[in-house]
Amino acid sequence: MQSNLYYNTFSNYLKQHWGRKIRKLSLHGDFTCPNRDGSIGKGGCTFCNVSSFVDTTAKRQTISEQIVTRRHELTRKTDGYLAYFQAYTSTYAEVSRLKALYDDALKQPGIIGLAVGTRPDCVPDEVLKLLADYQHQGQEIWLELGLQTAHDQTLKRINRGHTFADYCKTITRAQHYGIKVCTHLIVGLPGELREESLATLANVLDCGVDGLKIHPLHVVDGSIMAKAWHANRLKTLSLDEYVDTATTMIQMTPSDVIFHRISAHARPPTLIAPQWCSQKWTAPHAILQRLKETGHQGALTGRPYTLNSSSHTNNFLGSAKLNAGRAV
Numbered sequence: 001m002q003s004n005l006y007y008n009t010f011s012n013y014l015k016q017h018w019g020r021k022i023r024k025l026s027l028h029g030d031f032t033c034p035n036r037d038g039s040i041g042k043g044g045c046t047f048c049n050v051s052s053f054v055d056t057t058a059k060r061q062t063i064s065e066q067i068v069t070r071r072h073e074l075t076r077k078t079d080g081y082l083a084y085f086q087a088y089t090s091t092y093a094e095v096s097r098l099k100a101l102y103d104d105a106l107k108q109p110g111i112i113g114l115a116v117g118t119r120p121d122c123v124p125d126e127v128l129k130l131l132a133d134y135q136h137q138g139q140e141i142w143l144e145l146g147l148q149t150a151h152d153q154t155l156k157r158i159n160r161g162h163t164f165a166d167y168c169k170t171i172t173r174a175q176h177y178g179i180k181v182c183t184h185l186i187v188g189l190p191g192e193l194r195e196e197s198l199a200t201l202a203n204v205l206d207c208g209v210d211g212l213k214i215h216p217l218h219v220v221d222g223s224i225m226a227k228a229w230h231a232n233r234l235k236t237l238s239l240d241e242y243v244d245t246a247t248t249m250i251q252m253t254p255s256d257v258i259f260h261r262i263s264a265h266a267r268p269p270t271l272i273a274p275q276w277c278s279q280k281w282t283a284p285h286a287i288l289q290r291l292k293e294t295g296h297q298g299a300l301t302g303r304p305y306t307l308n309s310s311s312h313t314n315n316f317l318g319s320a321k322l323n324a325g326r327a328v
Helices: 010-018 056-060 063-073 095-106 125-136 152-157 164-176 194-207 224-230 239-252 282-294
Strands: 022-027 080-085 111-118 140-148 180-187 211-216 258-261 271-273
Touching: 010 022, 010 140, 010 258, 022 063, 022 111, 063 080, 063 095, 080 095, 095 111, 095 125, 111 125, 125 140, 125 164, 140 164, 164 180, 164 194, 180 194, 180 239, 194 239, 211 239, 224 271, 239 282
Parallel strands: 022 080, 080 111, 111 140, 140 180, 180 211, 211 258
Antiparallel strands: none
């Protein structure tokens, strides 16, 4: 079942824009995070264990060495690569250091651009100017913002250390520089039900966004949430609950917004719960089937997604807005 027949996929966007198959190469820039180093907090986000999704030993290699290693690890044919600075907060350093790391990546054969993962409160104008310069040179540039939720009480509960207002301000500044933004959202965070996830999406769309990554909360070994799970103080979503919410979120999303990811997975023993997250394609296949049965991307906006569709103006929203500080 082809994903791009049902929603606007990042892989299809890259193929249309670059005329060939492009894959991401996950890189480790040896960054830290302001709620780990004491700048705004300690311990990091309660759901986070970076080693669950990146190879933390990679930081012992240079960026160019990591790219060579990652290229050799790919088993499927690829015609180009997007350098993905994924681990921790990949804008949390002096701009001179960032430029050196980004330049090292961009000069490697086959690299067509950057995806830079970071927090909404760690993107100064100097960084946006740097990314804009790369974009003006013809590079594919994406700023990936880890928001997770638009509810400030949940952000506090999971120790994010920023607010939804911080996110909106960063989006506005990124738009000023013409930088494309992909926003990360977690479905099923503690204290949040389906309605909270849908309200978060509505507010993100209201701020304006180019891409989305959504995935279920999954508990990984080494995270603060793992302790809550073992103490029976944390509940995770069933596969059906996640598929239901994720499908509705996709249908709420205008067709010009690109989905970079609609689920995520981890493997035991790193993964603690839910066990269905151990299978990479279980949730995506179930979501695709549900979209096929109930309507494609944009079905709830009145402008459903069709392959190669033109850009549309976001006309959803309205009743689902919330105040950034509302308790959940």
